[in-house]
Amino acid sequence: MASIKDVAAEAGVSVATVSRVLNDHPSVSAEARTRVLAAVETLGYRPNAVARSLRTDQTHTLGLVISDVLNPYFTELARSVEEEARALGYSVIIGNADERPDLQDHHVRNLLDRRIDGLLVSPTDGGSPLMLDAARAGTPMVFVDRWIPGVEVPVVRADGRGAVRDLVAHLHGLGHRRLAIIAGPAATTTGRERVEAFREALGAYGLELPDAYIGQGDFQADSGRRVTEGFLDLPEPPEVVFAADNLMALGALDAVRARGLRVPDDLALAAFDDIRWFVHTDPPITAIAQPTGELGRAAVRALVDRIEGRPGESVTLPARLVVRRSCGEPVPASPEPDPAQAPAVQPPVTNRSHS
Amino acid sequence: MASIKDVAAEAGVSVATVSRVLNDHPSVSAEARTRVLAAVETLGYRPNAVARSLRTDQTHTLGLVISDVLNPYFTELARSVEEEARALGYSVIIGNADERPDLQDHHVRNLLDRRIDGLLVSPTDGGSPLMLDAARAGTPMVFVDRWIPGVEVPVVRADGRGAVRDLVAHLHGLGHRRLAIIAGPAATTTGRERVEAFREALGAYGLELPDAYIGQGDFQADSGRRVTEGFLDLPEPPEVVFAADNLMALGALDAVRARGLRVPDDLALAAFDDIRWFVHTDPPITAIAQPTGELGRAAVRALVDRIEGRPGESVTLPARLVVRRSCGEPVPASPEPDPAQAPAVQPPVTNRSHS
DNA sequence: GATGCTCGTGGAATCGATTACATCGACGTG
DNA sequence: CACGTCGATGTAATCGATTCCACGAGCATC
Known part of the structure; x- marks a missing residue:
């Protein structure tokens, strides 16, 4: 060469x-x-970019450590991150942690060794020493989706509280009273927050969230399946299961089917994170949609701001409820809504009248 | 530092x-x-990995340029590639081409500038000058899934011919005679091959594949929708549509629904590339499954072989048919197959007797 | 006409590692 | 005792860029 x-x-x-x-x-x-x-x-x-980087001490590269590539939410996030980074003159190296703290550390170490200019992380756990050191050492860093409390790092995320309240209102309106949740790992902020938001929203209707109705998942499909089976084995099973992410919802769907039961007749189902496939499942799944693309872009902007010496702000964007049929039929309505008009997400229809 | x-x-x-x-x-x-x-x-x-790389002229990094990150087939591929690479002591930088040749070139250039040790590509087109130069210049390279004919580069891919024959046998057995295909871009090998395999398989049953039944797609959902609408507008619409990838199948499903029609009663549907969501769609979709994980691992092994001076062989693995309900019910069978047993892919059932 | 400035250019230091080569002491052998 | 060998170590070159500094030519200013 x-x-x-x-x-x-x-x-x-x-x-x-x-x-x-x-x-x-x-x-x-x-x-x-x-x-x-x-x-x-x-x-x-x-x-030769390697030689150039050595001399200038800049790689024009961002590291992105995501929790799980097989989760469509994170792939969409990764895509928007790369897009915005490219527009700003940076490349992105993606590390997939598969929800494993050790793998997460492996990737963080690898990215730091490569002297990336900044790090975008959606932490799998409460913060390994490595991650905390990196933050303290002044590596430009931004948390996206999930974060680690007590660390001085901007956070770009969606606030689901409002949408969870809307969801509970929707469920309550359909007559459901026994509501359960499949939680994410307690070590993650999203794992905890979604449970809290759910509990709070239930409280507004005078409903409790008993311990038996809180299943411990790990954001992977298998755990959704396992937890749902547990729910179905209860003497008084819930009428609704709310999965804290899309993969666990998929697992829940499997579990219900495996028993020969039906959604929503035997058990209603809702999920956090809307993905395009939820329009096509049987039945289409009611979900809380995050503004994923905007989150990715905002995170990159915040990170590049930090890298280039500007402040770099935290951003919180609202999530919103997307009602479909997995919690019951709000309306008999016209023969079939037209999915081609809005293939990815359908508009919320909470105000339709019930038959 | x-x-x-x-x-x-x-x-x-x-x-x-x-x-x-x-x-x-x-x-x-x-x-x-x-x-x-x-x-x-x-x-x-x-x-400092940068300094080390400059001196040793090795980055211990592989570049992977995939056609579309939002396509679950490619994410699964990317995941297995990273896994195997990690096991062999390499990291992976992923570039997403979004099926756009210009973006593909952008990433290839970027990766070459970073002096990656080797390049894994699933080409979006017939080969840009850049890619051809890189191959000729002796950059260790391996094509995966798709390839560019006439270039001296090992290819790791799945052979779908057998599975397509099985699919046509299945469709014919269900009584379908008017079969259409949504093809991928003619510039890609997979775009052409799948049509050819389909035509050949039809020939074995004395069936034609008229031009009107070959829709030109681009491997993205929108094109599947558009082509399917065209099929439905024909004076004599097909009874079955075979989509050459999973996203176009999704688009086709949208189009059918948008008309208030039903799968498989009004139009049967099958897809190339099996993904876990196909188990959960309404109806579950009959698909041809590639051994995706194995392809990714084999590709990395071939590439690392080339990098480390060993020959590096092409690999072709068979794909197989996974029958579900989107083409009609082959058997009245037991009430409901148990999806929990085999959540991702169900075993092939081509040998079932037709009713 | 001397002085000072700008512009275009080249020489050489530098970034942080690896590694060929030289050096030096200890030790074994004839 | 002289010599060769070997193990441990340091010095310095090197990878391919960027960039500070010096230098000379051209030109304006006084």
Whole structure:
């Protein structure tokens, strides 16, 4: 591979001049510029980013550590992150933690070793020493979706409280009174918060959230299945299960089917995180939709702000309820709503009258 | 951030000795080793991968350019690639092309500039000059899933011919005679091959594949919707639509629903690429499953073989048919198959007798 | 015409590692 | 005792860029 020296030799100038041309430094003669560019062309020269990074101490790269690539919520997040980063002149290296703290640490270490300019994390746990050290050491960092309390790092996330209240109102309106939740890991903020929001919303209707109706999941499908089976085995099973993420909802759906039962007739189902597939499941699943793309973009902007010396603010955006049929039919309505009009998410229809 | 010099100073040795300890070179005294390790510990030293790469001309990094991160097939592929790479001591940088040749080139260029050790690509098109140059220049490269004909690069992929034959047998057995396909872009191998395999399989039953029954899609959901609408507008619409990937199948499902029609009664549906969500759609979708994880692992092994100077072989693995209910009920059968037993993919049932 | 400025350029230091080569002491052997 | 070998270590070159500094030419100012 041709180096800057080869270009310099070919163009008959020094490496300094080549470098100036490449970084369009003002004081280069037009003649030298054309000669260098010609040499670059004939040699097919491309600057070595590794060498450049060593010298400038900048990689123009962001690290993104997500909790689970197989979760469509995080892939969508990753996509919007990469898009915005590209627009701002950065590349992104994604690390997938598979909800495993050890893997998360592996990726954080790897990214720090590569001297990425900044780190975007959706933490799988309450904060490993490594992560805390990195934050304290001043690595530009931003938490997205989940965060670690007590750490001085901006957080970009969705607030689901309002949407959870809407959900509970919807469920209550359909006559449901025994509501259960499949929680995420207590080590994650989203794992805890969603339970709290749910409990609070129930309280507004004078409803309790008994311990038996709080199932401990880990954001993976299997745990949703397991917890739902537990619920169904209770002497008085819940009428509704609210899964704290989309994969556990999928597991719950499996569990219900495996017993030959039906959603929503035998057990209603709702999920946190809306994904496009929820329109096509049997039945379509009522979910709380986060503004995922906007979250990813805001997180990148906050991180790049920090990297480039600006403050970098926390952002909280509202989530919203998307009602479908998995909790019961609010209306008989027209023969079939038209999914082609709004394939990804349907508008909330909480105000439709019940038959 | 502490550098190797700081460690050397702290330990009272030269940088050479520190480097030797870190790369466990044999000739270092036990005493020096412990002193260095202690210094590393107290300083929290981590080697700078950028500097190391510059010197050794190795990044221990693979580039993976996939066609679309939002497609679950590719996320699963990416996950298995990262897993195997990690096991072999490599990291992976993923570039998402969103089925756009220009974005694909952007990522390839970026990865080459970073001097990745090898490149794994699922090409979005027939081969840009950049990609061809890279292959010719001797960059270790492996194609996965899709490939570019005429380029000297190992290919790791699934052969769907057998499964497509099984699918056509299944459809024919159900009485379907007018079969249509939503093809992928003609610039991709998979876009062409799947049509050819389908046509061939139809031929075995004396069936034609008229041009009107070949819809041109682009592997994205929208195109599946559009093409399916076109099929439904034909004076003699097909009885079955076979989508060449999972996203176009989703679009097709949308289109059918939007007309108030039903799958499989009004139009049967099958897809190439099986994904876990197909178990949960309404109805569950009959699909051709690729051994995705195995493909990813084999691709990494082939690439690392090339990087480390071994030959690096092409691999072709068989795909297989997974029958569900979207083409009609092959058997009245027991009330409901148990999805909990095999949540991701159900076993092939091509050998069931037709009723 | 001397002075000072700007502009274009090249030489050389530098970033943080790896590694070839030189050095030096200890030890075994003839 | 002289010599060769080997193990442990340090010095310095090197990878490919960026950038500080010096230098010379051209030009304006006084």
